Amino acid sequence: MKRKLLNPTWLAMGIAIMILSSGAAIFIPHSAKDSDRENETDEPMEAIKQEFSKTRDPQLNVVPRERLIKALNYYGQQELLQKTSKTTSTFSSISWLERGPNNVGGRTRAILWDANDATGKTVFAAGVGGGLWKCSDITATVPVWSVVNDQFSNLAITAIAQDPSNAQTMYFGTGEGYGNLDAIRGNGIWKSTNGGATWSQLSSTNNVSDFAYVQKIVVNSSGVVFAACRGTFSNTGGLQRSSNGGTSWTRVIGSGSTDMAISDVEIAANGDIYAATGIWTTGKVFKSTNGGTSFSNVSPSGSYWRIELATAPSNSSVVYAICQGNGSNNVSAIQYTSNGGTSWTSQTLPTIYDQGSNSPYTRGQAWYDLLCAVDPNNASTVYIGGVDLLKSTNNGTSWTQITNWSLYNDPSNPLSPFPWGASQNNHADHHAFIFKPGSSSTALNGNDGGIFYSTDLNSGTGLPNWASKSSSYNVTQYYACATHPTNANFFLAGAQDNGSHRLNSPSITSGTMVSGGDGAFCFISSSNGNNQITSYTNNNYYYSTNGGTSFSGVNGSDNSGRFINPSDLDGTNNILYTAGATNTLVRFASVFSGSANRTDLTVSIGSTQISAVKVSPNNATTVYVGTDDGNVYRIANANATPTVTQLTSTALGSGGYVSSIDVKKRTTNTDDSILVALSNYGINSVYYCANGTVASPTWVDIDDNSTLQDVPVRWAIWSPVSSKIIFLGTEIGVLGTGTINGNSTVWTLLNNGILPNVRVDMIKVNSANQLVLATHGRGLWTSNDVSPLSMQLLAFHATLTNNESVLLDWTVNQSQQNTSFTLERSYDAMAFDKIYSQTSNNNLTYQFSDHDFSKAHDRIFYRLYLTDAKGEKQYSDIQSVILQNRANVFIEKVYPTVTQGKVSIKRGNTSAVTMHIKLIDALGKVYADEVMPYQDTEFDLSRFPAGTYLLYITDEINSYKSFNRVIIR
Known part of the structure; x- marks a missing residue:
């Protein structure tokens, strides 16, 4: 598969290491034609440019992802405060349900056979954006994975290790530091002392630049920990050593800006330690014979970048080094030593046969997918991986390809080495190869499709068989989703690197791939649920008229527009509007026919490219577009001869990237309320206007720069039933507000300990008034019904009477049976206790007098909540009274x-x-x-x-x- 590479030029500009967030490409069988699978490769620089434009700080022109750490700390504090103080908000009753898909995996670099299990069946694994998972029986035909934790402040787990002197002690590291587009920056190392049941972050690595990207962790027989790190800056990172369980660290390789990007570290059977450098810097090999207190350079000859190492468990002197060429994206040498690095021999460079031709086995991706592993019992048998896996039984003199991701068979072509079978159809892009301890036949392979398993690597006859073990290992990364007009459990979703999926179940379910390539924006017509659209990158779209059973290409599709191309569907008139080239809105009329009529409309939007598209829900011929310089335009008569009006006299968000536009549906069919989100760091991110029909609307900034922390806001949406409620999809989950109050608007993180701390790319609302989230690392999620209670609390007052009682009165909007009222009291506005409850009657006003409060306090706090028949709650604001005429008021x-x-x-x-x-x-x-x-x-x-x-x-x-x-x- 072609990867999205952050090339050295971009790295030198200082932006590439911070460009994107979570990522997990996936692998599922599907019925789409082969041409949809992988021939549709992307344009890596276009993807990079788009994401950089979306998230850069306009003032600094870099992507300061370290600000996520501050935001996570802030929201973690707020959530804990809410729990410990028993405080609540408008959104306290929001809950979340994972919807899947559960038949896919995602990019996996960290796998561990658990030494605590004598049967050798228990495995830990982690997606690079989906948290830590555990399987108690990896040998099961359909294994069951359970998430250990997806609430860590960083989900980009890339390395995991166990202390051989105490198997209860484990470590995992975070941060994918190879420069791929969808890499998440890490934040150090976590440790478990109870066999992986619970984990805590090592404070010595929290928000420390040296530990921004942890590529590998190993622990020697004395319990000394080594972490192969790459830092935020060129003078941070290096090989870190801890002799006290991670309490403190010493850099043992790396100084200044030299040898700071460590790509690998391995421990030989005799305790010698080998480490390699070279992630976009000079690749070297180092060796220590004294427990890692000092190292010597034992590099093979040649000029390299990234180097991956493997030591032979059966022979401490045998080491393999797989070397990416300096200035190349392919492996330029496979080096072998049988004397511990004293001398090296260059072995044969293999090719692979895929898609009808031979190519280097890393196919331009050595910087991204590269592995090497040695048979535990035979130092001459070695496995390497790039796009596919290969095996050598003679120290790398010759090689056999043992997987083929495309299953391309051409018996007439002499280059085709085998009639590949389904058991060799392992996913592409390989990152980890972990033998079962002591076994030459059984191993686990981590790749972009998740986790694969083989038990006959050393059978000696034919090719080994591989089976996916990714069932219930749910780490899919979505860009977009779509909901059905009448079926609340039917969804489409576009996934990074693995097409678009159809899901249809009220709970976690499997996904069916309906179109291939990178999945992007997708739609289901609001007027006819059988009419559906999926997309690949740019302006490549597919349509279905049979409820998503089959899809065909939309006439006029091409590679114009953005990489993940913003678009919206007018389901009433069957018109798809999309971003085109500069100053261009693309209109696909009759989009659900085999002869869609494409028109590229020239629109005056300031010589820039459209970044967001929204069809008015009140007038389908009106389309709103945003740009990457912070402007919003209204396009009237978009279905015919368009008229363009600029709605922003001053660019919003310091000229940031407009990531989404929402227009409130009104019974008056007027577009008065317009909501705009911008996705950059370092800007005010959310604006709205209440007079959107005028020529120059008044835009109100509702980013308070505090409760809405400095994180990218990728989507904003009005509540379907209230113009006071707004939901935001951000880099760390969902935020919401229940009261719009300018830049004093208060925002609350709505993950509620259920939704992972995961990037949310899109939010839609289904027919049951549930929020539907396209997360970039944990699949699709839905909320419960976000409709407000039919009985609404209008007022709540607390009045002190003669310093002896407090009169509490409240008013509701309507009478309703099966609703209860509960009053609570506090003396510190934190810990509240119930003092009274009653059920509703036919009245609209209620009251209660509190005589039992303690007079030993200066102030008393009260709050009220009502609960409807479904158990949904609405809370009042907190009211307080100050006790008067007291002798002692402190x-x-x-x-x-x-x-x-x-x-x-x-x-x-x-x-x-x-x-x-x-x-x-x-x-x-x-x-x-x-x-x-x-x-x-x-x-x-x-x-x-x-x-x-x-x-x-x-x-x-x-x-x-x-x-x-x-x-x-």
């Missing part, structure tokens, strides 16, 4: 509670002498611990990170306490 007021600077503290009337002030986050970390005189004062919060905190104030003998939640923006 702290009268703390204000403002949302600030970027200082808060004022107004003292009360006690005899306290000092105030002991602590600022504490949701994790219990104390950021400030200061003593001040008991007087009106100001406390500076600008020196602390943005987030939600508890400002806890006591007197000098801890007899008075004041709890105040503050938000630092």
